[in-house]
Amino acid sequence: MAVTHLECKECKAQYPLEAxxxxxxxxxxxxxxxDHSRWKPDVAELRRRIQxxxxxxxxxxxxxxxxxGPPGPSGRLASRVGLPAGCTPLIRxxxxxxxxxxxxxxxxxxxxxxxxxxxxxxxxxxxxxxxxLGFETIACASTGNLANSVAAHGAALGMESYxxxxxxxxxxxxxxxxxxxxxxxxxEGSYDDVNRLCTELSAERGWxxxxxNLRPYYAEGSKTIAFEIAEQLGWEVPDRCVVPVASGSLFTxxxxxxxxxxxxxxxxxxxxxxxxxQADGCSPVASAFAxxxxxxxxxxxxxxxxSLAIGNPxxxxxxxxxxxxxxxxxxxxxxEEIRAGISLLARTTGIFTETAGGVTTAVLAKxxxxxxxxxxxxxxxxxxxxxxxxxxxxxxxxxTHTIQPTVEAFEAGVPGAVTV
Numbered sequence: 444m445a446v447t448h449l450e451c452k453e454c455k456a457q458y459p460l461e462a463x464x465x466x467x468x469x470x471x472x473x474x475x476x477x478d479h480s481r482w483k484p485d486v487a488e489l490r491r492r493i494q495x496x497x498x499x500x501x502x503x504x505x506x507x508x509x510x511x512g513p514p515g516p517s518g519r520l521a522s523r524v525g526l527p528a529g530c531t532p533l534i535r536x537x538x539x540x541x542x543x544x545x546x547x548x549x550x551x552x553x554x555x556x557x558x559x560x561x562x563x564x565x566x567x568x569x570x571x572x573x574x575x576l577g578f579e580t581i582a583c584a585s586t587g588n589l590a591n592s593v594a595a596h597g598a599a600l601g602m603e604s605y606x607x608x609x610x611x612x613x614x615x616x617x618x619x620x621x622x623x624x625x626x627x628x629x630x631e632g633s634y635d636d637v638n639r640l641c642t643e644l645s646a647e648r649g650w651x652x653x654x655x656n657l658r659p660y661y662a663e664g665s666k667t668i669a670f671e672i673a674e675q676l677g678w679e680v681p682d683r684c685v686v687p688v689a690s691g692s693l694f695t696x697x698x699x700x701x702x703x704x705x706x707x708x709x710x711x712x713x714x715x716x717x718x719x720x721q722a723d724g725c726s727p728v729a730s731a732f733a734x735x736x737x738x739x740x741x742x743x744x745x746x747x748x749x750s751l752a753i754g755n756p757x758x759x760x761x762x763x764x765x766x767x768x769x770x771x772x773x774x775x776x777x778x779e780e781i782r783a784g785i786s787l788l789a790r791t792t793g794i795f796t797e798t799a800g801g802v803t804t805a806v807l808a809k810x811x812x813x814x815x816x817x818x819x820x821x822x823x824x825x826x827x828x829x830x831x832x833x834x835x836x837x838x839x840x841x842x843t844h845t846i847q848p849t850v851e852a853f854e855a856g857v858p859g860a861v862t863v
Contacts, residue, residue, distance in 0.1 A: 669700025
């Protein structure tokens with residue numbers, strides 16, 4: 444297999460493929476390392492193998508950190524993870540593009556995953572690796588979508604699960620987690636408080652915390668968004684990607700996915716311009732980008748975009764470097780702009796996104812208005828979650844016309860109802 448070891452992103456120290464996540468020399472984060480030169484795949488054959496694979500992320504198993512290797516014709520590997528994530532739609536959004544004065548915009552709608560967010564990708568990889576390492580209990584610290592996914596995967600696989608969330612999380616996300624029978628723990632405090640608690644627990648309990656002690660494997664699942672985008676565009680790289688930024692992991696791993704396929708010859712090797720999107724009420728990466736800093740100053744979140752409310756982003760410095768290196772940026776938008784972004788996407792594409800998608804759509808609009816996007820660019824907007832998870836965000840943003848059940852009442856009470 445191509446996966447070889449874990450490696451520190453700072454000092455490059457190497458570690459075995461175990462439940463480790465931080466370097467004991469410099470305290471830098473660990474990530475999975477691969478050596479694709481070991482197998483030097485024939486590009487045409489590799490493309491055929493991918494296209495003939497299962498309709499989920501395991502069609503890309505050659506590029507994921509698993510001991511079991513790629514799935515066979517029967518898709519046996521896919522059956523090990525319980526819920527089939529991935530292969531979500533990439534939709535050409537001509538009406539959205541026209542409204543923004545752009546030529547070509549595509550929407551990668553990851554709300555089409557089993558629990559309606561991209562987190563099913565990362566949890567599928569983390570849980571599969573957890574089973575390979577012999578764990579029986581899975582857990583997470585979450586702002587909502589990850590909680591849904593961990594609880595659902597635990598239920599599907601018959602694994603015990605513990606989910607830790609901020610106690611003031613959106614009710615819809617709490618309900619969509621507890622229904623799976625997980626042990627749901629609301630913590631008084633922000634996500635950063637939740638994450639600190641779970642980091643302590645991960646050192647004491649023999650559990651697989653998917654986004655802590657299994658984080659190097661978990662993060663790799665985000666690469667599959669890039670793989671799918673490239674495959675769905677006919678093995679081509681878009682000119683620009685607009686992606687929400689919370690911890691920064693999704694943002695950086697999408698770029699890594701494009702880069703890995705460039706290394707093996709599946710793509711031309713060019714990275715798209717990477718634009719990150721944050722909310723004004725939690726914008727440590729955007730603020731650092733604007734100030735020209737290389738590190739992020741932690742903040743206390745206060746925004747309707749709770750799924751992005753990570754005040755101390757672990758991958759913030761790497762997100763900053765990526766945005767600058769590719770000619771992109773990291774921008775933030777207000778809560779009102781977030782609501783407008785949700786509405787804009789819905790009325791031009793028919794896609795109802797959660798607040799994180801409102802952030803991303805609003806940043807795309809800001810980039811277009813600012814003139815940062817060449818009108819001839821091919822732009823991909825990454826939507827990571829379903830709007831039914833954050834219904835309060837759109838409450839009061841439209842009008843319902845209540846009438847008596849008569850034609851006269853309809854014509855009198857509904858604007859545009861009378862034709863001439």
